[in-house]
Amino acid sequence: MPKASDIKKGSAIEHNGKVFFVKEISKLTPSGRAGATLFRMRMYDVATGSKADESFKADDMINLADFSRRSATFSYVDGNEYVFMDSEDYTPYNFNKEAIEEELLFITEETQGLQILIVDGAPVAIELPSAVDLEIVETAPSIKGASASARTKPATMTTGLTVQVPEYIANGEKVKINTTEHKFMSRA
Template sequence: MAKASEFKKGMVLEVNSVPHIVKTIEARNTSSRGAATLYEVRLNNLITQQKFDLLLKSDDQYPVLDCERAEVQYSYTDGDQYVFIRMDDYSQHPVNIEDISDELGYITEGLEGIVALIVGGVVAGLELPSSVILPIVDTSTSIKGSSSSARTKPAILCTGLEVQVPEDIALGDIIKINTATGQYMSRA
């Protein structure tokens, strides 16, 4: 059991008999004297991938689940499953496409830094690296003399993900994307 004041990003907790991963924690101090600190915790259900918010007092407790973290790499697609290979023992772990639909726009073959959360021998979720580098496969032509900090335009990446990029970015450019926000960071 862990108290809300001990929660850390990435912990796997059992909430309503279902595994949830802690995505964000924000402590809120109330203004009156002697009032308890409240913790606003955002969780992701590892089975349905739905987001779930809790507002907890520092003494509220939830069971911590045993969850193995293993570095994996995307290998291939088999029907409606993505197959990941574990980097330490090269075992294969299939994951349904709908279970990782939010992450698909960032996953490419050979992408390193993916961590699988394994509960009971099954991949319950993926943690992506903080940023990925992807090429642009479709965008409008760049405007000569445009500034990199001015207006933006849509661009489609090799994975099918659409992001907003500065106007001076051209077709074929390779860019860095923040996986948490889905926003353009810089040229690679």
């Protein structure tokens, strides 16, 4: 059993007899000497989809839930449902738009390396690769000779994600975006 300080975003844990998927973790460090570091976790109940916020001390022991990861690709949109196809046995996994709204900013039909987290036979979350390639659809015109400066400008991707890119990047270019930090990494 890992400690609360070892739990990462995207983990499936058991708490109060239910299985939760950890969506966000924030670390709270009190200023006093005797205060213990707290980890506040925003979790979603796998069965009902309800949100729960819990705080754990750093050395609290937490049970990890049994889950599996399956490689998948984005297939199509069916109303408010997004359908992903298992890369090995072609099993479809449906997700409601609200459940994966944050991840959708990085997913296109060409996105490779997606993982579906499955708990008790049901898909609960999408795990993104560390970086994805996206195309810029809107940004200010590129400036020649701007590669020497470190100035940036906002750029909107095909998925609607807006990130800061260097001034020399132009519309229509593919760029590599870090999915955890939401930052430009390089040209694709």
